[in-house]
Amino acid sequence: MKDISQLHSLIHLFICTDRMHKSCVDRAISKLGIHRNQHIILMHLAMRDETPSQKELAEHLKVSTAAVAVALQTLENDGYIARSTDEKDGRYKKIYITDKGKETVEISKKIFCEIDSAMCQSLTDEELDNMKTYLEKMRDGLKAFGEGE
Numbered sequence: 001m002k003d004i005s006q007l008h009s010l011i012h013l014f015i016c017t018d019r020m021h022k023s024c025v026d027r028a029i030s031k032l033g034i035h036r037n038q039h040i041i042l043m044h045l046a047m048r049d050e051t052p053s054q055k056e057l058a059e060h061l062k063v064s065t066a067a068v069a070v071a072l073q074t075l076e077n078d079g080y081i082a083r084s085t086d087e088k089d090g091r092y093k094k095i096y097i098t099d100k101g102k103e104t105v106e107i108s109k110k111i112f113c114e115i116d117s118a119m120c121q122s123l124t125d126e127e128l129d130n131m132k133t134y135l136e137k138m139r140d141g142l143k144a145f146g147e148g149e
Helices: 004-030 036-047 054-061 063-076 099-120 125-146
Strands: 082-084 093-098
Touching: 004 036, 004 099, 036 054, 036 063, 036 093, 036 099, 054 063, 063 082, 093 099
Parallel strands: none
Antiparallel strands: 082 093
16 A cells, blocks of 8 residues: 555645646736637637537537637637638538637747746656656546546
8 A cells, every 4th residue: 555645745746736837827828818718719729620619619628618609709809710601501600710819829839838848847858758657657547546436
């Protein structure tokens, strides 16, 4: 049996690090003038070859389709995306990232790289490889636990 206090300490450190990373990202993204959830949608759209439906976006974000509709409307009003009616199905709107949106995505990628580099700057390549292995094992442990419920 593993030392429970050591596990608690490790998990606490892991959670604190995750929260600090999120805080750094949120602070940097807020300077771009875009809300966090809108930013997540914009980044998700940028990574997709095909336009997802509002339902697919909602499922990805684990929010309601109404929340996605509001975020998309704001993104459109602020000039990050444009929407047009699909030629095949008039009920479906295609979403396009505008030049302003593309610029925001590129700036965001640079921000993510800077934050991730700062977070890992003191780690060697070997330590990063080991960390990846450890995190995969932790993820697999949680996955197995979740499937056993």
